[in-house]
Amino acid sequence: xxxxxxxxxxxxxxxxxxxxxxxxxxxxxxxxxxxxxxxxxxxxxxxxxxxxxxxxxxxxxxxxxxxxxxxxxxxxxxxxxxxxxxxxxxxxxxxxxxxxxxxxxxxxxxxxxxxxxxxxxxxxxxxxxxxxxxxxxxxxxxxxxxxxxxxxxxxxxxxxxxxxxxxxxxxxxxxxxxxxxxxxxxxxxxxxxxxxxxxxxxxxxxxxxxxxxxxxxxxxxxxxxxxxxxxxxxxxxxxxxxxxxxxxxxxxxxxxxxxxxxxxxxxxxxxxxxxxxxxxxxxxxxxxxxxxxxxxxxxxxxxxxxxxxxxxxxxxxxxxxxxxxxxxxxxxxxxxxxxxxxxxxxxxxxxxxxxxxxxxxxxxxxxxxxxxxxxxxxxxxxxxxxxxxxxxxxxxxxxxxxxxxxxxx
Amino acid sequence: xxxxxxxxxxxxxxxxxxxxxxxxxxxxxxxxxxxxxxxxxxxxxxxxxxxxxxxxxxxxxxxxxxxxxxxxxxxxxxxxxxxxxxxxxxxxxxxxxxxxxxxxxxxxxxxxxxxxxxxxxxxxxxxxxxxxxxxxxxxxxxxxxxxxxxxxxxxxxxxxxxxxxxxxxxxxxxx
Numbered sequence: 001x002x003x004x005x006x007x008x009x010x011x012x013x014x015x016x017x018x019x020x021x022x023x024x025x026x027x028x029x030x031x032x033x034x035x036x037x038x039x040x041x042x043x044x045x046x047x048x049x050x051x052x053x054x055x056x057x058x059x060x061x062x063x064x065x066x067x068x069x070x071x072x073x074x075x076x077x078x079x080x081x082x083x084x085x086x087x088x089x090x091x092x093x094x095x096x097x098x099x100x101x102x103x104x105x106x107x108x109x110x111x112x113x114x115x116x117x118x119x120x121x122x123x124x125x126x127x128x129x130x131x132x133x134x135x136x137x138x139x140x141x142x143x144x145x146x147x148x149x150x151x152x153x154x155x156x157x158x159x160x161x162x163x164x165x166x167x168x169x170x171x172x173x174x175x176x177x178x179x180x181x182x183x184x185x186x187x188x189x190x191x192x193x194x195x196x197x198x199x200x201x202x203x204x205x206x207x208x209x210x211x212x213x214x215x216x217x218x219x220x221x222x223x224x225x226x227x228x229x230x231x232x233x234x235x236x237x238x239x240x241x242x243x244x245x246x247x248x249x250x251x252x253x254x255x256x257x258x259x260x261x262x263x264x265x266x267x268x269x270x271x272x273x274x275x276x277x278x279x280x281x282x283x284x285x286x287x288x289x290x291x292x293x294x295x296x297x298x299x300x301x302x303x304x305x306x307x308x309x310x311x312x313x314x315x316x317x318x319x320x321x322x323x324x325x326x327x328x329x330x331x332x333x334x335x336x337x338x339x340x341x342x343x344x345x346x347x348x349x350x351x352x353x354x355x356x357x358x359x360x361x362x363x364x365x366x367x368x369x370x371x372x373x374x375x376x377x378x379x380x381x382x383x384x385x386x387x388x389x390x391x392x393x394x395x396x397x398x399x400x401x402x403x404x405x406x407x408x409x
Numbered sequence: 410x411x412x413x414x415x416x417x418x419x420x421x422x423x424x425x426x427x428x429x430x431x432x433x434x435x436x437x438x439x440x441x442x443x444x445x446x447x448x449x450x451x452x453x454x455x456x457x458x459x460x461x462x463x464x465x466x467x468x469x470x471x472x473x474x475x476x477x478x479x480x481x482x483x484x485x486x487x488x489x490x491x492x493x494x495x496x497x498x499x500x501x502x503x504x505x506x507x508x509x510x511x512x513x514x515x516x517x518x519x520x521x522x523x524x525x526x527x528x529x530x531x532x533x534x535x536x537x538x539x540x541x542x543x544x545x546x547x548x549x550x551x552x553x554x555x556x557x558x559x560x561x562x563x564x565x566x567x568x569x570x571x572x573x574x575x576x577x578x579x580x581x582x583x584x
Binding site for chain 2: 114158205206208
């Protein structure tokens with residue numbers, strides 16, 4: 001999924017419609033109980049550890065092959081929802097029927113399987129805004145999630161994997177709820193509004209026996225936040241990671257001002273049923289309910305981990321110039337780094353020797369090798385270098401360290 | 410590998426790509442849907458003469474001197490996958506059990522998981538694929554190899570399909 005790089009001067013900012021998830025607790029609980037029992041009838045508990053192939057008992061299938069399964073996640077946590085996708089992909093027998101999952105997240109940036117978070121998003125800005133970055137298991141580009149951005153995941157067997165058909169569900173649903181809305185799926189599996197504004201991007205994953213195709217749908221996302229976070233953290237990165245394709249975006253609500261969230265979801269569920277000849281009511285699910293989704297918290301933990309999010313970044317190099325200024329002089333230094341698995345493999349700092357002795361810049365560079373490519377780690381490394389240097393040298397060492405940290409996002 | 414369950418919906422695409430092994434532009438899925446189906450064999454992609462064994466996930470393994478197995482994906486698999494844009498491969502030293510996920514190939518179709526054909530340890534990965542992932546499409550049996558691994562259990566190799574059996578397997582999927 002790679003919607004969201006907004007070009008400058010793209011148009012007026014959208015007035016953000018407040019999204020409040022207000023639940024009647026009693027209704028929620030009875031929905032969850034009903035959905036849990038419904039799920040158990042569908043689910044085939046594959047014994048992932050002991051057997052390599054999912055074994056399914058036919059008694060777990062419903063007699064009616066035309067009953068589908070539409071799930072709505074109760075969670076707005078990106079890691080919980082990604083774990084829910086993983087869980088369904090691994091554990092649900094999709095050979096006979098597919099599953100549609102509808103979900104949305106509190107603000108987050110989601111990068112594709114083989115992407116570089118430092119090039120795709122502004123990590124320092126996100127830290128200040130409390131916006132996490134998550135790496136998903138499907139391919140594709142980077143996307144901004146918030147409560148105005150609907151995610152749809154179409155789970156199917158590999159035989160039934162058909163992105164075009166899934167996107168037809170979305171475009172037909174939109175045309176039904178708002179006839180005359182100009183929405184078209186492209187060859188890249190984006191959905192464009194009025195021929196040029198991206199409202200949806202797609203990504204997918206193929207695994208042992210199953211597949212999923214997920215896409216976003218911009219209803220009322222915060223486009224100014226989107227624009228602020230979908231820019232690089234730092235300059236000078238050279239990488240073969242898969243890049244995003246920037247596109248101008250739009251919110252559906254801007255072009256169909258009366259299209260409320262619930263009407264959109266109802267329309268999509270209805271069209272999903274129509275397209276696949278099913279009769280599914282949607283069920284609310286809680287991804288953190290281990291009794292329905294055994295082992296899901298382990299999956300969520302893995303998705304949340306630094307090793308997955310940052311450590312899985314394809315090898316990259318950084319070549320950048322640092323501008324160093326103190327009260328008496330300014331100069332440029334050259335920073336060269338190789339980063340693999342998110343860890344600094346090598347670091348060269350070429351600082352003019354008359355600004356800072358080579359032994360000090362050399363020691364700083366050495367202290368960074370083996371550390372995570374992360375400004376907090378750099379700061380810790382430099383603290384170890386504090387010694388009885390002159391005030392001026394200590395101050396310059398600090399300035400150098402600050403510059404190196406900014407170069408790491 | 411995981412992409413090959415797509416075959417039924419992509420059967421017409423197989424013929425479309427057959428004469429175009431050296432193509433550079435990715436085929437549009439819309440165009441792929443319109444070409445007629447033509448049967449083809451494993452031999453359409455040239456390969457070395459050493460015997461290949463195949464898994465039902467369309468990976469091949471070739472046992473080299475010293476008991477090291479070279480692993481890649483078959484021509485059937487690379488055609489189903491489409492143009493590979495990124496190869497996510499394991500670290501040298503990774504221990505793999507048979508059928509463990511060991512990486513993923515990303516193409517315009519999807520990110521497709523790779524499953525280890527055998528139990529063993531990764532001793533080498535094809536670093537050429539970092540800058541040239543298209544080698545997997547252009548030379549799936551030779552320059553587009555993915556990784557080399559030790560063979561902890563030679564019986565696992567014996568149980569895999571030989572080339573003739575694999576061709577029969579592909580035909581059974583196609584039918």
